[in-house]
Amino acid sequence: MILEKLKKVISNNEYDAILLSGMENPKAAKNLYYVTKYTGSYGFAIIGESFQYFLSDFRYRDQVKTEVPDFTFVEIEGSLLNAIESVIKKESILKLGFDQKIRFSEYDMYRKLSCELVSLDNTIENIRISKDENEIKLLKKACQITDEALEYVLDFLQPGMIERDVEILLKNKMIDLGADSTWERFIVASGERGAMPHGMASDKAIKSGELVTFDIGCFYKGYSSDMTRTVAMGEVSQELKNIYSIVLEAQTRGVKAAKAGITGKELDSVCRDYITKAGYGEYFKHGTGHGLGLDVHEAPRVSQANDKPLEVGACITIEPGIYITGLGGVRIEEDVILTKDSCIILNEFPKELITINKN
Template sequence: MQGRIERLLARLAQEKVDAFLVMRPENRFYLSGFTGSAGALVVTPRQVYFMADFRYFEQAREQCSLCQVVGFKESLYDALAEKLPQWGVSRLGCEGDFLTYKQVVTLQEKLEKIPVTPLYGLVEELRQVKDPGEIELLSRAVALADRAFEHILDYLKPGVTEWDVAVELECFMRRLGARKNAFDTIVASGPRGALPHGVASHRVICEGDLVTMDFGCLYRGYNSDLTRTVVVGSPHPRQKEIYDLVLAAQRAALAAVRAGVKACEVDRAAREVIASAGYGENFGHSTGHGVGLAVHEDPSVSKKNETVLQPGMVITVEPGIYLPGWGGVRIEDMVVVEEQGCRILTRAPKDPLPVVPV
């Protein structure tokens, strides 16, 4: 934690503020270890303060060993107005991409003579590169999703609904130790597979359907994100053709991942494979994204993002093809960026097209 605070303080010095107010839950946890749902961190060069109300005061004292915990009774803003001058703060930075306009206005009104400067992406930038402990927790979250995929292959059959599949995946991961889902589980079967974010419906899965499942879990603060497309029964030639094309695109992108490469270059590697086969218009989303304390975080692996990948970044690689009225295919792995390539965390089988026997 101390190293993270020191890196943040170096950035704050560049922004010419005396302190930084942290309220985004993921950032609060990253800098303090606090797992509760409310509270604020005030980072200054001399001390880090954690401000907690009655509900979380004792929890903050237990979890935030590097912070001075300060309790307040009613209004966080009133407490900040009282404490910041005592802490020598004359210019306060805040999370401009998290606080609402109303919160910023209220904060400024309460602080009166202390100017409030919205800042953007300071902690999120630090979070992009994971340390070994974070990578270990991400690996465990991925392992839970891998096991859930193995389990669901025995559960899938004609007659179950997408909703049934989603519930089974979620309950299975919870039984293994996941705290909750990383996001609303996507189960898109048959023609609904053309919906990239086709959250599970009550559609009944039929023999011959392609089924795309995109799911993950939260484990000790860190997320997993896995997509696999399977076929229920024997695949038709076109299903295999589209699947093999997406798999080739994913392999091309995975081969492009390494430290020093721009995120957009990884996206281009996948996109060129799909476009050269005539399906460029049917791949309309980015090739991936960062994963960590949030399931979607920087860096985006997209056409326009020129962020240079660094060792320790954890990203997804997930190209897809979506054909309205027919269905779709997406394949997604989580990988760790390394100097000479990437280490694939996801172990769920994908080659050849997974078949659910009927």
């Protein structure tokens, strides 16, 4: 259980308790959600080895009691600082760990507390890396919705459609299929725009003879999917086809090599070395992948910057790409869960080049 894991970490650290805050910063709010499953927009948790408190105001009183029943509820009346201070006094907290993702203004307020503040660094983020069975189910469902939405939209994709309109169709379909929400922006990058790894859907019309890269995702009960596919609108040049097969082979090799124990750097090298040998190394400038969960990008990194072994249960993306200014780009991305000997692929959408032939 997450709370037990966290308490073990607290007992092994220099702080007596930690403060998680769901105020203002959505990244910090995800840490609070991860530990408590509280879905309100105002709340704070103070957790020590032998106690856990949840602070909020009258608006969320009933919600806290339903969603966070194992926590002692402290109703904030007036000053937030006084409410936190009351717990600090009661539990004799001398050192309080705080989430490094809170805003400076919030930190500045906590500095007035009577205890010492210690940064949690990435304590919660590190616990979040390895997903449990329930989290894997939710990630899988987010991926299924994403697969199905892309399949649905590709069915009537045709030359002349505007990237932004395709984005809207995809988002609506995901919501239809049960997603809580979708990413704010999708990448729909056709033709030369495909050379921008993060080419957000624009007013450009998709033309015949172009590759179109979709990088899309939605949230299901808080957990995100992240899938990229590149498709051909009509016949594309031999060069684009070659690039596609190189990226596909690199990505497939990455998935084959993915397992717990390999380092982020080694896994990145599997994809990168293949693309480099094929002569396109200079056109693959980003890392091979990243962790995925409550956040679209979270720990661990799958890149040359991570020489730590990847953990069992980590959900990571594998997404090599080639981007050539003036020509276009290809990226293929899957989300996988690492196991001891291999990985479980969460997406079922095919990876072979799909050519859409409509006129």
